[in-house]
Amino acid sequence: MTSPVLEARGLVKRYGKVTALDHCDFDLMPGEILAVIGDNGAGKSTLIKALSGAIQPNAGEIFLEGKPVSFDSPNDARGEGIETVYQTLAMSPALSIADNMFMGRELRMPGFMGQYFRKLDRKRMEEFSRQKLSELGLMTIQNINQPVETLSGGQRQGVAVARAAAFGSRVVILDEPTAALGVKESRRVLDLIQEVRARGIPIILISHNMPHVFEVADRVHIHRLGKRLCVIDPKEHTMSDAVAYMTGAAVPEGVAEPA
Amino acid sequence: MAEADRYEDVVRTRSDEKFAEFEDTGKGLWGRFHELLHTTPAIVPLIVLLAACVVFGLVLGSKFFSPFALTLILQQVQIVGVLAAAQALIILTAGIDLSVGAVAVLCSVIMGQVTFRYGVPAVLAVPIGLAFGTAIGAINGWLVSKVKLPPFIVTLGMWQIVLAVNYLYSANETIRAQDIEAQAPFLQFLGTKFNVGGAVFTLGVVLMLLLVLVLAYVLRSTAWGRHVYAVGDDPEAAQLAGVDRHKTIMSVYMLVGFICGLAGWVMIGRFGSVSPSATTGVIGNIQAITAVVIGGISLFGGRGSILGAFFGALIVGVFELGLRMAGADPQWTYLLIGVLIIAAVTVDQWIRKVTA
Numbered sequence: 382m383t384s385p386v387l388e389a390r391g392l393v394k395r396y397g398k399v400t401a402l403d404h405c406d407f408d409l410m411p412g413e414i415l416a417v418i419g420d421n422g423a424g425k426s427t428l429i430k431a432l433s434g435a436i437q438p439n440a441g442e443i444f445l446e447g448k449p450v451s452f453d454s455p456n457d458a459r460g461e462g463i464e465t466v467y468q469t470l471a472m473s474p475a476l477s478i479a480d481n482m483f484m485g486r487e488l489r490m491p492g493f494m495g496q497y498f499r500k501l502d503r504k505r506m507e508e509f510s511r512q513k514l515s516e517l518g519l520m521t522i523q524n525i526n527q528p529v530e531t532l533s534g535g536q537r538q539g540v541a542v543a544r545a546a547a548f549g550s551r552v553v554i555l556d557e558p559t560a561a562l563g564v565k566e567s568r569r570v571l572d573l574i575q576e577v578r579a580r581g582i583p584i585i586l587i588s589h590n591m592p593h594v595f596e597v598a599d600r601v602h603i604h605r606l607g608k609r610l611c612v613i614d615p616k617e618h619t620m621s622d623a624v625a626y627m628t629g630a631a632v633p634e635g636v637a638e639p640a
Numbered sequence: 641m642a643e644a645d646r647y648e649d650v651v652r653t654r655s656d657e658k659f660a661e662f663e664d665t666g667k668g669l670w671g672r673f674h675e676l677l678h679t680t681p682a683i684v685p686l687i688v689l690l691a692a693c694v695v696f697g698l699v700l701g702s703k704f705f706s707p708f709a710l711t712l713i714l715q716q717v718q719i720v721g722v723l724a725a726a727q728a729l730i731i732l733t734a735g736i737d738l739s740v741g742a743v744a745v746l747c748s749v750i751m752g753q754v755t756f757r758y759g760v761p762a763v764l765a766v767p768i769g770l771a772f773g774t775a776i777g778a779i780n781g782w783l784v785s786k787v788k789l790p791p792f793i794v795t796l797g798m799w800q801i802v803l804a805v806n807y808l809y810s811a812n813e814t815i816r817a818q819d820i821e822a823q824a825p826f827l828q829f830l831g832t833k834f835n836v837g838g839a840v841f842t843l844g845v846v847l848m849l850l851l852v853l854v855l856a857y858v859l860r861s862t863a864w865g866r867h868v869y870a871v872g873d874d875p876e877a878a879q880l881a882g883v884d885r886h887k888t889i890m891s892v893y894m895l896v897g898f899i900c901g902l903a904g905w906v907m908i909g910r911f912g913s914v915s916p917s918a919t920t921g922v923i924g925n926i927q928a929i930t931a932v933v934i935g936g937i938s939l940f941g942g943r944g945s946i947l948g949a950f951f952g953a954l955i956v957g958v959f960e961l962g963l964r965m966a967g968a969d970p971q972w973t974y975l976l977i978g979v980l981i982i983a984a985v986t987v988d989q990w991i992r993k994v995t996a
Contacts, residue, residue: 471878486882528679
């Protein structure tokens with residue numbers, strides 16, 4: 382059996398008296414799309430934030446390719462090749478597509494200008510952005526320097542996914558990527574997700590949209606009351622099963638629901 | 641997955657049309673103009689500046705359009721120009737700094753007092769003044785970034801504190817120009833004049849021009865500059881995208897404090913003397929904000945350019961000199977500047993709309 386790319390054991394996160402994560406486990410296998418579903422308040426956002434370095438768990442361990450890691454900030458996780466597409470997209474509307482792609486990891490000119498005048502290598506960044514966008518089948522870009530705010534919702538999402546795919550060498554995390562999109566745009570983003578997977582990068586997909594989850598996911602991690610309730614195979618379960626498990630209306634086989 | 645679950649697939653099979661092309665869909669001349677303004681907002685104040693020059697040129701003729709008069713404008717705006725450059729940086733981060741003028745005055749007082757009270761050589765007194773400016777900026781930045789106080793409140797308080805310290809420390813004593821000239825001419829270094837074919841420049845003017853050009857380069861072409869824009873645009877997004885928000889804000893406020901120190905040095909060059917009651921301490925902040933706003937920098941942060949702020953300062957200078965030469969009541973200047981401020985913000989709102 383292959384070992385997980387990203388693994389968490391016994392994660393605990395408390396906010397005052399509320400326990401958002403209660404000894405939660407998590408496994409992401411190489412090359413898979415793992416969906417994480419759960420009712421509101423089940424703690425899935427907290428889990429994702431812990432995995433992407435946005436929060437620090439009170440207890441528990443995270444392993445990346447078997448090695449224990451601890452992330453003090455999203456930048457630490459990024460440094461390890463874990464990229465997250467946040468629900469808010471984390472883009473600066475007034476800045477260009479290329480600027481946004483490279484925010485926080487800009488390329489400098491080689492030689493004197495770069496070293497002493499810290500001049501950015503715009504050409505290289507634009508080239509790279511253009512290439513990454515078209516690699517993902519994302520549109521013929523006319524102007525990589527147009528501000529992100531002039532793009533439609535679907536295009537913005539596309540740029541955000543492209544950014545994560547371009548730099549996420551190990552794991553890409555997508556938080557509700559289709560929540561704000563129309564039917565057609567969602568379709569495109571789902572195709573994008575599969576294109577990223579086709580390049581061998583495993584994906585964690587958080588979504589409320591059952592049809593989307595069941596369409597693209599290889600396994601579904603069902604989160605309930607701050608921990609992993611079970612992991613199901615979408616081919617062997619129906620959406621109603623999944624909804625029943627995550628709301629507590631039914632208990633999956635082999636799991637003892639606490640009284 | 642059951643057949644019935646694939647209800648959305650119809651969209652995929654029928655979607656022949658391109659999904660997300662970045663195409664210009666014939667916006668026409670007006671749309672293009674809007675787009676140009678959207679990407680280079682400094683054009684508006686530049687147009688106003690040129691128009692004002694043309695109008696005053698036509699009305700006043702060679703009296704206005706002489707190298708002497710035009711460079712006189714530069715000399716008159718040098719203090720406000722430097723302060724506006726500082727203010728522009730803060731406003732780009734969606735902040736505002738009411739203490740810039742007061743800090744400049746305090747720095748000039750420190751430079752003077754350190755020389756005359758403690759006998760420190762002027763060459764050392766200037767860096768000491770600049771260091772104090774930077775330190776005050778650091779306090780502002782720390783309060784804004786770490787304690788998360790609104791910049792308006794922090795700098796409103798700092799403005800009063802700095803002004804009071806300025807009077808208490810200097811005992812409201814002016815250091816006379818003759819004394820400085822005799823004992824510490826380096827303090828007046830930026831007042832040094834040189835002549836290029838009738839045009840009179842001071843080193844203070846040169847400093848202002850260099851400062852604007854350097855800041856324009858840094859904001860446009862370095863990672864730090866991009867981070868300043870990103871933090872002003874949407875701090876949460878910038879943070880998640882990997883920008884160190886605290887570091888960026890601290891560096892901006894400290895740099896602004898330093899630039900205010902430079903403005904203090906420019907003031908000594910311009911006035912010759914060191915006066916704790918210089919009007920810059922009281923109205924410098926408003927003058928700087930005026931220049932920045934007329935220069936098309938958005939008060940909501942993340943939009944605009946330092947060149948715009950410079951043009952804004954020049955516009956005010958052109959109006960002041962032009963109207964005075966035309967013999968108009970100075971109140972007309974204030975009236976027109978008031979109109980310009982409101983017009984500039986209106987234009988900004990329009991530019992910020994994505995589609996015209």
